Amino acid sequence: MFHQKSKFLFILLFGFFYINATAQNQTFLIHHAKIVDVKTGNITKKRAILIENQTIKSIDSYKKLKKQSFKKIDAKGKYIIPGLWDMHIHIEGQDLVEDNKALFPVFLAHGITTVRDAASDLGLQVLKWRDEINEGKLLGPTIYTAGRKLEGLNSIWKGDLEIENEEQLTQMLDYLDSLKVDFVKITENTLKGDLFLKSVIEAKKRGYKVTGHVPYDLTINDLAEEGFSAIEHASYLLRLGNDEISSKKGILDGTLTKAQAEKDFLQNFDQEKAIKAYSDLANKNVAVCPTLIGGKQLAYLDENDHKNDDFQKYLTKRFMSNYQWRIGRMANETPEQKQQRKDRYQLIAKQLPYVQKSGMTIIAGSDCAALNTFVYPAASLIEELDLFQKSGMKPLEILQSATLNGAKFMGKFETVGSIDIGKIADLVILEENPLEDINAVSKISGVFTKGKYFNKTALNQMLEEATKKKAELDKSRE
Numbered sequence: 086m087f088h089q090k091s092k093f094l095f096i097l098l099f100g101f102f103y104i105n106a107t108a109q110n111q112t113f114l115i116h117h118a119k120i121v122d123v124k125t126g127n128i129t130k131k132r133a134i135l136i137e138n139q140t141i142k143s144i145d146s147y148k149k150l151k152k153q154s155f156k157k158i159d160a161k162g163k164y165i166i167p168g169l170w171d172m173h174i175h176i177e178g179q180d181l182v183e184d185n186k187a188l189f190p191v192f193l194a195h196g197i198t199t200v201r202d203a204a205s206d207l208g209l210q211v212l213k214w215r216d217e218i219n220e221g222k223l224l225g226p227t228i229y230t231a232g233r234k235l236e237g238l239n240s241i242w243k244g245d246l247e248i249e250n251e252e253q254l255t256q257m258l259d260y261l262d263s264l265k266v267d268f269v270k271i272t273e274n275t276l277k278g279d280l281f282l283k284s285v286i287e288a289k290k291r292g293y294k295v296t297g298h299v300p301y302d303l304t305i306n307d308l309a310e311e312g313f314s315a316i317e318h319a320s321y322l323l324r325l326g327n328d329e330i331s332s333k334k335g336i337l338d339g340t341l342t343k344a345q346a347e348k349d350f351l352q353n354f355d356q357e358k359a360i361k362a363y364s365d366l367a368n369k370n371v372a373v374c375p376t377l378i379g380g381k382q383l384a385y386l387d388e389n390d391h392k393n394d395d396f397q398k399y400l401t402k403r404f405m406s407n408y409q410w411r412i413g414r415m416a417n418e419t420p421e422q423k424q425q426r427k428d429r430y431q432l433i434a435k436q437l438p439y440v441q442k443s444g445m446t447i448i449a450g451s452d453c454a455a456l457n458t459f460v461y462p463a464a465s466l467i468e469e470l471d472l473f474q475k476s477g478m479k480p481l482e483i484l485q486s487a488t489l490n491g492a493k494f495m496g497k498f499e500t501v502g503s504i505d506i507g508k509i510a511d512l513v514i515l516e517e518n519p520l521e522d523i524n525a526v527s528k529i530s531g532v533f534t535k536g537k538y539f540n541k542t543a544l545n546q547m548l549e550e551a552t553k554k555k556a557e558l559d560k561s562r563e
């Protein structure tokens with residue numbers, strides 16, 4: 086009796102220790118899976134994936150591999166895709182450090198194993214988190230970050246690196262070098278076009294991918310000529326259905342206001358012209374991160390009541406209090422302006438299948454941020470992919486935009502972004518076929534990332550923890 090008991094205890098303790106201590110080096114076998122090849126759209130049935138030291142060692146029949154494995158994961162009838170990439174998020178808010186940190190597991194529970202942080206006032210903290218996650222000290226999605234972004238003097242965004250001349254540009258790029266950021270982001274709130282363009286040129290010279298907004302006093306083509314890597318937000322594409330050069334001229338000589346330019350982009354939009362411009366951009370290797378969901382949430386604010394949105398159980402009161410900023414900015418809009426927002430959103434969404442067809446790379450990103458009203462972390466990427474599908478993109482194209490396109494864009498496709506032998510095992514097990522309906526990405530049965538497997542129970546536990554943390558933080562601030 087005693088003997089049995091101690092043996093049980095030994096197994097219990099040893100087992101516990103083993104899982105904790107060697108999770109990184111465990112051997113796993115995920116078997117009877119339907120593996121989705123995101124490169125081709127082929128589905129390989131009844132295969133097993135052998136994972137050793139976080140790497141996909143073999144993809145073969147269960148019979149051949151079953152003896153080598155330590156821990157088996159039965160994925161019968163399920164679909165396996167690479168972990169999702171949200172290629173545009175902001176981890177922001179100087180007073181939201183704990184709030185943001187608590188959301189990292191929520192990303193994983195939504196199948197998002199990699200994010201690209203497009204700069205914020207928390208840039209330095211995000212860089213720290215990036216390294217801690219890479220070192221296995223903190224559990225969360227792999228982070229690529231711009232750290233802080235380049236802007237002009239007195240921009241509306243907090244934490245920008247504000248520059249006025251080329252000397253300051255050099256200083257700030259030196260600073261970004263020292264931070265070891267993963268790409269350079271530039272926005273146009275107060276930064277003038279000529280210095281913006283110079284920033285692109287200089288950052289490219291240093292080997293960075295350079296992304297950002299598009300200033301009114303530059304054309305998209307000006308940026309493309311200098312090797313601009315990606316346009317953040319598909320809203321800028323509407324300019325391509327117009328005469329960009331004359332708009333730029335009007336802005337520069339003062340005969341055109343920004344508001345009038347925006348109106349023209351919408352009202353004089355020529356679809357054929359835009360389609361032609363998309364193939365020019367494809368040839369120049371300029372990608373686009375559409376971020377439809379943010380524009381949609383704002384455009385339909387008067388029709389959709391967000392009071393009971395389920396995701397709010399993960400967001401602290403302090404986090405959500407930031408949502409008022411944009412709501413306040415829109416408070417005085419006329420019915421005409423409201424309608425214009427909706428028309429604009431619809432026209433932007435309609436561009437996606439044309440953009441896809443042109444050969445331009447679409448990288449999926451949500452633009453979730455504390456300042457982006459009702460663009461919830463993690464959940465909004467899933468909504469974004471649904472909007473892609475509603476726009477007419479095919480499920481495979483959408484899946485590519487949220488997996489391998491991100492990996493290729495960040496120059497990591499050799500090691501991640503698809504399920505292939507030799508790559509890092511970073512994958513999501515789904516209950517349904519995402520190639521039939523992209524919404525299958527929300528029916529998750531398990532996630533394998535950072536050398537660990539999280540089954541449905543473990544994922545639910547992460548979500549449960551996040552709601553507890555939210556309640557705790559709210560309470561501590563009462």
Ligand SMILES: [Zn+2]
Pocket residue numbers: 173174175203452
């Ligand atoms: Zn953004």
